[in-house]
Amino acid sequence: MKKSIFTIENNERLTNDVYRIMLSGDTSAISAAGQFVNIELDGLYLRRPISVCDLEGTMLTLIYKVVGRGTEKMSLLTKGKKLDLLTGLGNGYDTSKSGDNPVIIGGGVGVPPLYMLAKKLISAGKKPKAILGFNTKSEIFLEDEFSALGIDVYVASADGSYGIKGYVTDALRECGAYDYTFSCGPEPMLKAVYNAAETDGQYSFEERMGCGFGACMGCTCETKYGFKRICKDGPVLERGEIIW
Amino acid sequence: MKKSIFTIENNERLTNDVYRIMLSGDTSAISAAGQFVNIELDGLYLRRPISVCDLEGTMLTLIYKVVGRGTEKMSLLTKGKKLDLLTGLGNGYDTSKSGDNPVIIGGGVGVPPLYMLAKKLISAGKKPKAILGFNTKSEIFLEDEFSALGIDVYVASADGSYGIKGYVTDALRECGAYDYTFSCGPEPMLKAVYNAAETDGQYSFEERMGCGFGACMGCTCETKYGFKRICKDGPVLERGEIIW
Amino acid sequence: MVDTKVVLNNIVLDNPIIPASGTFGYGAEFTELYDLNILGSISFKGTTLNERFGNKTPRIAECESGMLNSVGLQNPGLKAVCEHELPNLAQIYKKPVIANISGFSLEEYVECARAMDKKENVGIIEVNVSCPNIHGGGMSFGVLPEAAAEVTKAVKAVTTKPVYIKLSPNVKDIAAIASACEEAGADGLSLINTILAMRIDLKTRKPILANKMGGMSGAAIFPIALRMVYQVYESVKIPIIGMGGISSAEDVVEMMLAGATAVQVGAANLKNPFACKEIIEDLPRVMEKYKISSLCDIIGGAH
Amino acid sequence: MVDTKVVLNNIVLDNPIIPASGTFGYGAEFTELYDLNILGSISFKGTTLNERFGNKTPRIAECESGMLNSVGLQNPGLKAVCEHELPNLAQIYKKPVIANISGFSLEEYVECARAMDKKENVGIIEVNVSCPNIHGGGMSFGVLPEAAAEVTKAVKAVTTKPVYIKLSPNVKDIAAIASACEEAGADGLSLINTILAMRIDLKTRKPILANKMGGMSGAAIFPIALRMVYQVYESVKIPIIGMGGISSAEDVVEMMLAGATAVQVGAANLKNPFACKEIIEDLPRVMEKYKISSLCDIIGGAH
Ligand SMILES: Cc1cc2nc3c(=O)[nH]c(=O)nc-3n(C[C@H](O)[C@H](O)[C@H](O)COP(=O)(O)OP(=O)(O)OC[C@H]3O[C@@H](n4cnc5c(N)ncnc54)[C@H](O)[C@@H]3O)c2cc1C
Ligand SMILES: Cc1cc2nc3c(=O)[nH]c(=O)nc-3n(C[C@H](O)[C@H](O)[C@H](O)COP(=O)(O)OP(=O)(O)OC[C@H]3O[C@@H](n4cnc5c(N)ncnc54)[C@H](O)[C@@H]3O)c2cc1C
Ligand SMILES: Cc1cc2nc3c(=O)[nH]c(=O)nc-3n(C[C@H](O)[C@H](O)[C@H](O)COP(=O)(O)O)c2cc1C
Numbered sequence A, B: 001m002k003k004s005i006f007t008i009e010n011n012e013r014l015t016n017d018v019y020r021i022m023l024s025g026d027t028s029a030i031s032a033a034g035q036f037v038n039i040e041l042d043g044l045y046l047r048r049p050i051s052v053c054d055l056e057g058t059m060l061t062l063i064y065k066v067v068g069r070g071t072e073k074m075s076l077l078t079k080g081k082k083l084d085l086l087t088g089l090g091n092g093y094d095t096s097k098s099g100d101n102p103v104i105i106g107g108g109v110g111v112p113p114l115y116m117l118a119k120k121l122i123s124a125g126k127k128p129k130a131i132l133g134f135n136t137k138s139e140i141f142l143e144d145e146f147s148a149l150g151i152d153v154y155v156a157s158a159d160g161s162y163g164i165k166g167y168v169t170d171a172l173r174e175c176g177a178y179d180y181t182f183s184c185g186p187e188p189m190l191k192a193v194y195n196a197a198e199t200d201g202q203y204s205f206e207e208r209m210g211c212g213f214g215a216c217m218g219c220t221c222e223t224k225y226g227f228k229r230i231c232k233d234g235p236v237l238e239r240g241e242i243i244w
Numbered sequence C, D: 001m002v003d004t005k006v007v008l009n010n011i012v013l014d015n016p017i018i019p020a021s022g023t024f025g026y027g028a029e030f031t032e033l034y035d036l037n038i039l040g041s042i043s044f045k046g047t048t049l050n051e052r053f054g055n056k057t058p059r060i061a062e063c064e065s066g067m068l069n070s071v072g073l074q075n076p077g078l079k080a081v082c083e084h085e086l087p088n089l090a091q092i093y094k095k096p097v098i099a100n101i102s103g104f105s106l107e108e109y110v111e112c113a114r115a116m117d118k119k120e121n122v123g124i125i126e127v128n129v130s131c132p133n134i135h136g137g138g139m140s141f142g143v144l145p146e147a148a149a150e151v152t153k154a155v156k157a158v159t160t161k162p163v164y165i166k167l168s169p170n171v172k173d174i175a176a177i178a179s180a181c182e183e184a185g186a187d188g189l190s191l192i193n194t195i196l197a198m199r200i201d202l203k204t205r206k207p208i209l210a211n212k213m214g215g216m217s218g219a220a221i222f223p224i225a226l227r228m229v230y231q232v233y234e235s236v237k238i239p240i241i242g243m244g245g246i247s248s249a250e251d252v253v254e255m256m257l258a259g260a261t262a263v264q265v266g267a268a269n270l271k272n273p274f275a276c277k278e279i280i281e282d283l284p285r286v287m288e289k290y291k292i293s294s295l296c297d298i299i300g301g302a303h
């Protein structure tokens, strides 16, 4: 974990309520896809946890959806503004456990961390394919970026307005063979993936956080291997330990 | 009273801890010298009351001393920033009660509102003279501006490093005849002036304020004419009503 | 079109927004800013039998997201309020108002209530039981269930207008006090009053307030007020006017979900004199956002 | 050179800054950020006899200038704390620590205290009396003077280490509880614990915390904590560890002027993991600004 000041390089709208922010600063504490940063925002007491979407040198990319006061404040920030971040939080995905043909499954704002994961898997010599789920066509983001990685991308839309009609689990049935599952998204989606998936895998969870770095026990869940702090021992849990 | 947004045109340091800020906006509610504005500052619950030092059309000048969190925040504000102000607060000085040769007596950050007062008196055809008191030479501000009005200016410094050695009351003995007294400054100074002055006059008081516009009764003092809210019925009190 | 009307006993309010006692004077300072008739009602500054100067100044201190006051019930006294302030208020505000009364003895409460009972534009009598009971050892009426009940009964006996007891938060179990007031005949409850607090001046090393301690209010106390309204809602059937830190239309909805039928806005008026107006104007947007067609439907919705 | 040393009973602290129980774990998460040995002491996460998961999540909510938690005393239980956590802590922190213990019955407190008494690096036992008394009808030990005194006596009987009772603010008269603890033999007092509060989610219309209510802490509660420390200082002679919203070196000085001999910093560590370090580093500047040569001199200075 590091605490340092980042400079906003860009903050742009991707869909109606989803934004991409690019920040430059000391990214040295970030070691794995699926880790997150915790962002201090003026006038708000608690920091806001957002997953790392991409990392290139000192340039950090986050994608966030406006859902409340904090993310709304974020959406109004402009280039040049400074932000105080805790970086390198959480365990992140362990790509070494993956087979050669993993499937990456993300829903909504669960998609962003999977982009960095896809890159990590590719550079580790694996051949991931990605399933991205959204409610409707206008909410889709990152599809092109995933495709540009040269991997197969399946997009599912709940209302059928784009790609496969239905949920990520519908896409999972159509995407062919895979030997490992990585997933991130809202809990009902994770559970559906867990039930549908035929392989071992890793799932990334969300919880309301006090500190984000393991000090307050605010975010603990029960697992088969004991109590785990989502912020420190997670957010990624192994399939084998999850208790729904 | 009006509530409106002002734009900072300039914010500069005058002495070690005294700053002049110039703001443009709707100044139409300001009708008298000695009135004040109440300034909202990010992250602080209560507004900060600062006297009007000068007013030219839509350009408002305030002079403030950094004494705590709010004034420190103010000192860091830069050109172009917006501020939410309540304007036209307080009664202000009633220049119509003055004789032709009033003396204006200010100490420290009690000096600023007297600058606008001097201008008002001059344009009302009176011949004011000004006594400005400071602790030491390096703390003096506004002397040149007062002189530029073409009036006699007496500066007293407590340590004798500039002008008359001593207090404004020492200067009062040396400044010649006067027929009315206007004063603003710390309470001990006001009281000394009250005791030394040989004429009727008006004195401007400070009090910790909740609202600044008469709603909360946070700033009330007892006068010979009953309870008065410093923010609404003051800050200027007539000599005849003051109870020390 | 959303419906912002709520009902306190038989009084229909156009909306649940009421400026809180002590933060709105008798309305006069706000009339130059906006037409007060948009307000659901107005709770005017606490009235005592005799004129009071209140405590020495400084009476105001600041804190994170809030403020402290030790005004000490400055008011011109019952007679002046009834003869001057109330008629003036009736000129600028055409709906029923809430008469906030205080007392240092049972008799004082009774006399104030009796007089307010006769005033046509008073819709509700709001009995502030936070004052120390001078005959009862100085402990506030509001912290002992028996004393609060006693005041309730005494006031009820002299008026036919709805009586709301305004509860102090400086207690172990606010629901117990609330129940005692309900049993004693209260028609409703107002909560919370300010929380006893303090600030010290580092330069002088003395308390900032001349009175040493004062009551804290403003956004900082909202979660505490909300909790108390939630607790009281579970133990009484009479309506609750919720207050404490309300600063936005979202806060209004949250407080009503906790159990308030109407709300009062206090310190926010001091920070922003347009606070009540802005909240009222923003309410329809917030109701639509959270799919609320009628505010009445959400009272106590979080239980 | 200013002197930041303070003394709690016979324990000399290099400075009065102590991370508050529950906001610093057992220190491990902070060691990668700074050397913990700069701290005056450390109050580690509350220990109960048995391992506890605590309450269901969500356990955290936010508010203006503060936060709510309903962690519910998650901890690995007395045995694991003594065998693993305390030895680990002793590796990274060389000074005496404060063992915060909790219990749902007298026996549980006694067992925890007995075990902590044997641990060399425990300097003070801090008894959190905010838990509901399962044998006493569920009311927290900390809200009744008799119950608080009973716990104090029971714990004192099994340890020779200084015993500090950590008081709950959810009471009418905290000074009365403090006095009861002092009479029962407490060596010092820690105050305040969190203030019972609540937030409701407008989208779901349900309380945000799975436990409905939680404890509020952070800057917002500072003036309330300060008032309570001030009140308690006037009614006891034993030292007070003051806490509640402390976020800056100025806050430390203000809390000490109110009567605290040392302070704990809680929620501020969660917002800014360097909070304690920054406060310690800023303390000399603030002391010089306010002409304080030795912190000991200002304890209770505002009285
Ligand atoms: C490990 C982790 C990674 C995340 N990554 C992303 C991401 O990459 N992109 C993205 O859009 N969102 C992400 N989220 C969710 C994001 O943290 C919340 O949407 C955000 O905190 C909401 O803040 P707000 O102020 O807008 O909402 P408000 O509802 O006003 O927030 C109030 C409080 O609740 C917390 N909160 C609200 N919703 C959530 C939530 N879903 N999860 C955790 N805390 C919440 C806030 O942090 C804050 O403390 C992640 C959450 C976690 C725990
Ligand atoms: C009518 C009036 C006119 C004023 N005009 C000027 C002016 O022209 N120039 C100038 O430098 N100062 C003026 N002051 C004083 C100025 O308001 C305070 O110095 C300022 O509020 C301090 O704020 P702070 O946050 O820096 O200090 P803090 O001590 O951090 O403020 C804490 C709280 O105390 C209040 N407070 C602190 N000192 C004073 C004070 N002396 N008077 C009133 N409230 C105080 C603050 O407003 C705030 O609510 C005036 C005060 C009043 C009442
Ligand atoms: C300056 C001031 C004066 C107050 N005077 C009274 C009063 O006279 N009677 C009363 O019942 N409450 C009084 N209150 C309490 C408020 O009516 C309200 O209960 C409290 O401030 C909490 O609401 P808020 O956080 O919105 O301010 C006063 C509050 C303030 C800030």
Ligand SMILES: Cc1cc2nc3c(=O)[nH]c(=O)nc-3n(C[C@H](O)[C@H](O)[C@H](O)COP(=O)(O)O)c2cc1C
Pocket (backbone or CB within 6 Å): A210, A216, A217, A218, D020, D021, D022, D023, D045, D046, D047, D069, D071, D073, D100, D128, D166, D192, D193, D194, D216, D217, D218, D219, D221, D243, D244, D245, D246, D264, D265, D266, D267, D268
């Ligand atoms: C997440 C969290 C967990 C806490 N756990 C404990 C605990 O186990 N034992 C205890 O006595 N106090 C506990 N507290 C209370 C703090 O020690 C402290 O008394 C309180 O938070 C007020 O201080 P603050 O405002 O600086 O946070 C906890 C507080 C928080 C925020």
Ligand code: FES
Pocket (backbone or CB within 6 Å): A208, A209, A210, A211, A212, A213, A214, A215, A216, A217, A218, A219, A220, A229, A230, A231, A232
């Ligand atoms: S959020 Fe504090 S331990 Fe996870």
Ligand code: FES
Pocket (backbone or CB within 6 Å): B208, B209, B210, B211, B212, B213, B214, B215, B216, B217, B218, B219, B220, B229, B230, B231, B232
């Ligand atoms: S500050 Fe509110 S009445 Fe003067």
